Amino acid sequence: MTPKADTRVRDAAGASPRERAERGRAARAKAPRSSHGEYAPVRRRPDPIDVIEAQSASRVPELVPIRYGRMSESPFRFYRGAAAIMAGDLAGTPASGLRAQLCGDAHLMNFRLLASPERQLLFDLNDFDETLPGPWEWDVKRLATSLVIAGRENGYTDEERAHVVAATVRTYREQMRRFAGMRNLDVWYAKADADLLQALASGRLHKRGRKRMSRALAKARTRDSLQAFGKLTHEVDGRPRIVSSPPLITPVSELLLPDGMHNALRERLDELIDRYRRTLRSDLRRLLDQYTVVDMARKVVGVGSVGTRCWIILLMGRDGRDPLFLQAKEADTSVLAAHAGASAYPMQGERVVAGQRLMQAAGDMMLGWIRLDGIDGRERDFYVRQLRDWKGIAEPSLMVPRGMRAFGELCGATLARAHARSGDRIAIAAYLGGGDVFDRALTTFAEAYADQNEHDHAALLAAVKSGRVSAEDA
Known part of the structure; x- marks a missing residue:
């Protein structure tokens, strides 16, 4: 059933471009552009450890210490897992009242190389676990702060x-x-493809940076289901099986479950594939029907998602060289929901898929969703996508300032295009104006929030040292 449209991201029906621009300029009275430089923790700011512990309560218990171990490594690793903390802090900052579909976790590592269904290599946003309509400023502030933390x-x-920050925000x-x-x-046809990336590299980067860009583009094209396979x-008894590498990758047969539950879990996952296919287009359902599920495993994913239930599913097609790896x-619930309003979609997996399709220039054609009863009797929502599809990720630790500035500009342009697809781009543009007031404000905000992030990271280290939470390396 199609949900009612979320009017919070729609333009005013029938408004002219001039009226929309006037609306944007009028929003400066509510939230002056210079006010976005302000950040101070609220008087009764929640304990950051309480916030991440509340998230962990619904996750796989034996994996939670891995999450804390990864977040303990550095302030930047902490930031990647602290979207919920920042969402609460952003709710207390100035906002223009103009909304768009948000990524919800727009730090620099969530911008990367991806494949389009037409097999073009594109640069785009990638992670939409927290996507929801909300104030467009929140995504820009999370991106800007991530650049400061990485730069430090x-x-x-x-x-x-x-x-770096000023160039990124100016480009946005x-x-x-x-x-x-x-x-x-x-606007909807706009995208950043490999040719544009090469042009950017040739004009903005030194020789070493251009070589690194070329290697990244070439490497991304090799990262597909065949490479993952x-x-x-x-091979086990002549059949392909997912390798065991616990706790990061644990085949279904090796999970510590009560007697008889391994088969029950496998049946649930088979059911997941059957229901997921119903969310695909009819032609893609036909494609999926040509594959057979041969193995499944639980996988530990990125910093912010460690402990959530994630399955990799191996399917085989015409022969032993025709694999398809899916990730469920x-x-x-989005970390933004408590501050920006609940999703219009009844299933959280559908929320993620809808947000991704709205924000990306060209998405994974195998993207779908499902709700399923788990072996613990609880209903859980999932979204499904290809495990690897020409994905390439940035390495900020290798970037010199010039390179990070160029990368930040690319991220800023990509985020603007994603917001322009759903928000009132004319009003937002008029609000921002032609001067650098907003750019300068964000450089101040990003430094202040990077300080806050360092304090929160120190609080996690103290919690680990005191035994309040357990942390493991993996």
Whole structure:
């Protein structure tokens, strides 16, 4: 059943471009652009450890210490797992009242190389676990702060970090103004492909940076189901099986479950595939029907998602060289929901899929969702996608300031395009204006929130040291 449209991200029906622009400029009275530089923790700010512990309560207990171990490693690793903490803090910051579909976790590591269904290599947002309509400023602030935190870890000076953030936000602002003048269809056709990335590298990066870009583009094209098949499987009695590497990858047969529950779990996962196929287009259902499930395993995923239930599922097609790896990842309520409003979608997996389709220029054609009863009797929502599909990820620790600035500009342009597809791009562009007031404000905010993040990371280290929480390396 199709949910009612969420009017919180729609333009005012029938409003002219001039009226929409006036609405954006009028929003400056509510939230002056300079006010976005402000950040101070609220008087009764929740304990950050309580926030992440509340999230952990619904996760797989034996995996939670791995989450804390990863978040303990550095302030940047902590930040990647602290979207819920920042969502609460952002709710107390100024907002223009203009909304868009948000990524919800728009830090720099969630921008990466991806494949389109037409087999073009694109640069786009990737992680949509927290996607929800909300104030567009929240995504920009999370991106800006991630650049400061990464820059601090790389030893950049205050001036170098300020240049990186200002360039990123300026690009977001300028691209939003460009999208404001474009036809609706042209906004939806916009994308950043490999040719554009190469052009950017040739004009903005030194020789070493250009070589690194070329290697990243070439490597991304090798990261597909066939590559995953070679890395993640081995042959057992003549049949492919997912390799065991606990706790990161644990085949179903090796999970510590009561007697008889392994078969029950396998049946649930078989049911997941059957129900998931119903959310695909008819032609893609036909494609999926040509594959057979041969093995499944639980997989530990990225920092923020460690402990959520995630399954990798190996399917085989015409022969032993025709694998398809799917990932079924648990989808819980967005961390933004308590502050930006509940989703219009009844299933959290559908929320993720709908947000991803709305924000990405071209998404995974195998993207779908499902709700399923688990062996513990609880209903859980999942979204399903290909495990690997030409994915390439940034390595911020290897970036010099010039390289991070170029990467930040690319992220800023990509985020503007994603917001322009759902939000009132004309109003947002008018709010931002042609000057650098918002850019300068965000450089101040990002430094202040990076300080807050360091304090929260220190609180986690203290909690681990005191035994309040357990942390493990994995």
